[in-house]
Amino acid sequence: MIMPVLPNVSPGYLRPLLPSGPPEEGEPWSDIQADIDKIIIPGLTHWQSPKFMAFFPCNSSYPGMLGEMYSGAFNAAAFNWICSPAVTELETVVMDWIAKLLALPDCFQSAGEGGGIIQGTASEVVLTALVAARERLIRRKLGDMPEGDERMDKAADLRGKMVALGSEHAHSSTQKAAVIAGTRFRTVPAPRSTNFSVSGKALRKTIEELKEKGLEPFYFTVTIGSTGTCAVDDLEGIAEVARDYPDLWIHVDAAYAGSALICPEYQHLCTPIANFDSFNFNLHKWLLTNFDCSAFFIKRRKDLIDTYSITPSYLRNQFTESGLVTDYRDWQIPLGRRFRSLKVWFVLRTYGVNGLREFIRGHVKLGEYFQGLLETRPDVFSVVTPAAFALTTFQINPSKPNAPSSPATKSNPAHEAYLNDFTNDAEAQYREDANRVTKEVYERVNAGGEFFLTSTVVCGLYVIRVVSAVERSEEKYMKRVFEVLVDTAEDVVKGKEKA
Amino acid sequence: MIMPVLPNVSPGYLRPLLPSGPPEEGEPWSDIQADIDKIIIPGLTHWQSPKFMAFFPCNSSYPGMLGEMYSGAFNAAAFNWICSPAVTELETVVMDWIAKLLALPDCFQSAGEGGGIIQGTASEVVLTALVAARERLIRRKLGDMPEGDERMDKAADLRGKMVALGSEHAHSSTQKAAVIAGTRFRTVPAPRSTNFSVSGKALRKTIEELKEKGLEPFYFTVTIGSTGTCAVDDLEGIAEVARDYPDLWIHVDAAYAGSALICPEYQHLCTPIANFDSFNFNLHKWLLTNFDCSAFFIKRRKDLIDTYSITPSYLRNQFTESGLVTDYRDWQIPLGRRFRSLKVWFVLRTYGVNGLREFIRGHVKLGEYFQGLLETRPDVFSVVTPAAFALTTFQINPSKPNAPSSPATKSNPAHEAYLNDFTNDAEAQYREDANRVTKEVYERVNAGGEFFLTSTVVCGLYVIRVVSAVERSEEKYMKRVFEVLVDTAEDVVKGKEKA
Structure with missing residues (x-):
């Protein structure tokens, strides 16, 4: 079972679950461990989840953890x-x-x-x-x-x-x-x-x-x-x-x-x-x-x-x-x-050079796979920057009525023109619409809680970033996030309310 | 058995024991673990040793380590x-x-x-x-x-x-x-x-x-x-x-x-x-x-x-x-x-407020005990700052011939005068001699490898610092370091060569 990548808690959730100060006398470890399960884990964002596609990853590993453990011991x-x-x-x-x-x-x-x-x-x-x-x-x-x-x-x-x-x-x-x-x-x-x-x-x-x-x-x-x-x-x-x-x-x-x-x-x-x-x-x-x-x-x-x-x-x-x-x-x-070098030493030796290269190349390929998926639906997506180091950025195309011309072809020249320059009001309007729907899709996907993505703004373009570089990343998750994005984009463009 | 607090290695000891780069293929954990024992542990300074009395301590604990482990897992x-x-x-x-x-x-x-x-x-x-x-x-x-x-x-x-x-x-x-x-x-x-x-x-x-x-x-x-x-x-x-x-x-x-x-x-x-x-x-x-x-x-x-x-x-x-x-x-x-707060939470709960106070008070007492030991030998030691937060600083008295007057009494007025002010050449000479023998004693004790102490210079006085605040600090170690200091000081003052 995969835990939800984002926790379902509101700001301030933790304080009411804790006493107002440390105990006078020590407590047994079993009590503390029970609280980790009960009140800490439900408040975690899971950076190791294959559905974490936000920011950049923060990969851990077995030898990496052993390195921290030995560092703690020494x-x-x-x-x-x-x-x-x-x-x-x-x-x-x-x-x-x-x-x-x-x-x-x-x-x-x-x-x-x-x-x-x-x-x-x-x-x-x-x-x-x-x-x-x-x-x-x-x-x-x-x-x-x-x-x-x-x-x-x-x-x-x-x-x-x-x-x-x-x-x-x-x-x-x-x-x-x-x-x-x-x-x-x-x-x-x-x-x-x-x-x-x-x-x-x-x-x-x-x-x-x-x-x-x-x-x-x-x-x-x-x-x-x-x-x-x-x-x-x-x-x-x-x-x-x-x-x-x-x-x-x-x-x-x-x-x-x-x-x-x-x-x-x-x-x-x-x-x-x-x-x-x-x-x-x-x-x-x-x-x-x-x-x-x-x-x-x-x-x-x-x-x-x-x-x-x-x-x-x-x-x-x-x-x-x-x-x-x-x-x-x-x-x-x-x-x-x-003693941070311990974990580096352990990782290099456990994976070996070839193991690490395979790890990186797998993610780079997943990025290209995801970009390929976006390109199967040029009616919905415009890739802004193609997969680079397992990161692809893209926009959602706004509804056709506002577009300067149909964005339905793969090469999508109207959209390209708008990305490069804004020479008239129609294009400026198109940009504004694209930014708006992209933001709306981004917010709905994150609110859904199945995936965690981030967005950014580059040179006036609001884009969604999808990164496929978590240790457990796999094609099936890239396919699934693509489907969620398509569904959400279609809803947003059609003006449907949040599900 | 207590491991020696200071390692017996020379600068550059490690590189010849390691290959020139990471392996092409991964290695099993058992090989890595064997190297920790063989080449890392002999190069460690043991900050958890009760014979570590240098700098200030860097105490670890079982809940502290568990906190780091959970932080690594999350x-x-x-x-x-x-x-x-x-x-x-x-x-x-x-x-x-x-x-x-x-x-x-x-x-x-x-x-x-x-x-x-x-x-x-x-x-x-x-x-x-x-x-x-x-x-x-x-x-x-x-x-x-x-x-x-x-x-x-x-x-x-x-x-x-x-x-x-x-x-x-x-x-x-x-x-x-x-x-x-x-x-x-x-x-x-x-x-x-x-x-x-x-x-x-x-x-x-x-x-x-x-x-x-x-x-x-x-x-x-x-x-x-x-x-x-x-x-x-x-x-x-x-x-x-x-x-x-x-x-x-x-x-x-x-x-x-x-x-x-x-x-x-x-x-x-x-x-x-x-x-x-x-x-x-x-x-x-x-x-x-x-x-x-x-x-x-x-x-x-x-x-x-x-x-x-x-x-x-x-x-x-x-x-x-x-x-x-x-x-x-x-x-x-x-x-x-x-996620550093985990270890703090674990420590506070495991020891409780009373357990932590007891821990601190034990060390403060050990500091006073050590100061008391120094004061039993006013012929050898002059306390410069009395035990404060488990730290005492002191000088070794130089040989009598150079002293402005005998430093053999407990109150040691000549030495006190010299510490406060240097009004004549004899006193300046006494200070120089005290600094010299204190430095020599300090260096010999550390070179001996049984204890790790540090020294410092405050307002022109070269002093040895002894801290009794490691989790495993005990009276018997304070007594032992005192004995080593007495023996070394006597050798140095008598002009004996290093053993």
Whole structure:
């Protein structure tokens, strides 16, 4: 039996089921376990359900869970080498394995000046990179100027001029990181004409505009697999910009889609990354490693250490001072760290490279299968972005009377025209109608509770996103969600009330 | 049998024991498990060992581990309410329980304008508070000024003048947070004469000095239980400063010692917290909850949301928009979150309030017992800070020939004088000698491998820290570490070579 993917609870359901404070005396485990079944499980959204097609997945696995269990058993706040040498050393080795598995350029291996670290989430990674970028630029601009008030004033002036950049479709984490870092933030256009990707040209234009205003672009998030549509920015074109602006820190956020880079058919995307400063992807999304686990690779680890290393006396020790060990606390924002590399090691060994590639390819195929299903009903659906990394986005076609011309053919030129441009009122009206019915269908499907989908808005288009990348995803579920979508769309377009 | 607390491995021990990459085909679990025993466990530092007396503890427990296991089973990136209602709602309830258990002022309960959230570490909490403080001040100063270039320029100017403050003995996390936030950082003196605590007077003086220079102090970390010596800043005095400087965000960091606030005999410390903006302590240190788990309480949750809330279209949903639910992503830096409240709930219920108080009081007593042991040998040891929250710091007395007068009496006036002031060369020499032998004893004890201690430097004094707060701490281990310290000190003072 599959449990419903979405819980049937209303905000505030839990508090009345609990006492007003902790018990005076301890309770037996059996009482606690009974409450998990009774009051917690009914309030869960099941991210492991094959009917979870929302956001991006958060796949767990047996070895991933065992990794968390051993980490719990070895419980420690392992912030430097001596705090638990195995924690640091396994992480360095396993991150090198991952870099190799993804065919990342050699500069990201720990043997040179780079290396990998596991952080919690892509948001933390982006913030870590962005702040390091800000401080690197200050170090470069102020050079040997002695520490003191004058340097602090100059640095403050510089920070005030700095602008972080990201695609208009980049994850909100870049904007949030800019808020935290206290810098300006500007989006780079990524229109439908480039499939919602940032081109090298668009990035260059934004940089030049900002520089003309006396501002200082210092950081850019390149996206491989945007949250909305899994768009891939123009890596080659951006690599050229990188060569012209060596002070611009370019970070590659491949939070979800990065897992596909373990398959040789995607590894052409990795070559241009040699031109960028850092890269991350989340093994907790699509690589069967329990949440949280974001792999962050850096070309020059010194760029992190120069910003984050602060060593008070209680953290000094002979090993750190020998320079022979890695103290990952100097590569990150928090001090303490969990033993996250265990779960990565367990997953890689349990599945093997071939098992993981098969896992990813199965989902990519399911995405294509789903897109194919949508295309059997061009009267109902318009694919906005074809299956990419197991994500397809689409709209529901509004009722014919409002369409500029019939959307009944497969190529659907009227609809295509409307997607590209709005040159007249009829087309604008069509867009509005399409957005409205798409939103209505989306809300009805989620309210139905059988599937959990998400929607987004890209360049004015309200689209439904369907992702087929949960461990238990199967053709039969893709077929079923398609049927539910067809039925719901037909009801909505015909103006039928909610069932 | 107790395993040695410190592993007997050298930097780089692990890599030669592992293959150069992940296997092509999957391996059976039995092979992986064998490697855990063979190559991981020998490289661990055992934080659960009763002979671990370093840093602060990182206690795990059976219910704490079960909490992590269930969190792994329910694996999700639960960033907003609909992502898993139970994750959000249990956290809110359990944080209210904790606030009550600690007798925190009512303003930190979720029923009003405040509430609690679980974050990973105190470093993240301090950063979250510090950045929110920076942006709150900007909002207050710029008021209704419209968004746009002019406001951004003004905000940048303001940020450039801002200074974050912390005790000279505050944890390095405040300084690191200021680096990340791009603000200045200044320490507030906390001399031996105030037992290494910041007084209200010292804070006021620092603020006034900075304001005279045209700078803008905007944030201060008050410490309850400093890392070096478990000093408690002058909460009442600082509360008065808070009333005079309402734009100064005052955050209370009780990372380790905060757990003791569950005992009524410590709760007088909680009353003045009503005057401050936020408070945190780490349940993963002293409250039997597996790492990581830092409880962060805020008086006005709006102060966080106004800074951290960014809602792109793919995160919009009817529940968030209804305003009836808490989306904890807007209270923190990362987006995704683990189901950490489960382990807190399990721990509170398994031990009960009385069980947890007994646990804390046992450790406090062991600290006093250890201090008492040191005081039986005033010829060898000088207590620098008496047992506080199960931490005692001390120096080894150097050999008599260099001492200004004999340190053989219990009250040891010569040594006391030297600790307070250095008025002549003999005293300065004594200090240097004491620091040297203390460091030597510390290094020898750790090299011996039976115990793991840490040292620190406070106001020029090199001290050894001994903490008796691991779940398995017992009198017999405190007695044994005392004996090892006596033997080692005698060897060092007599100039004997390392055994």
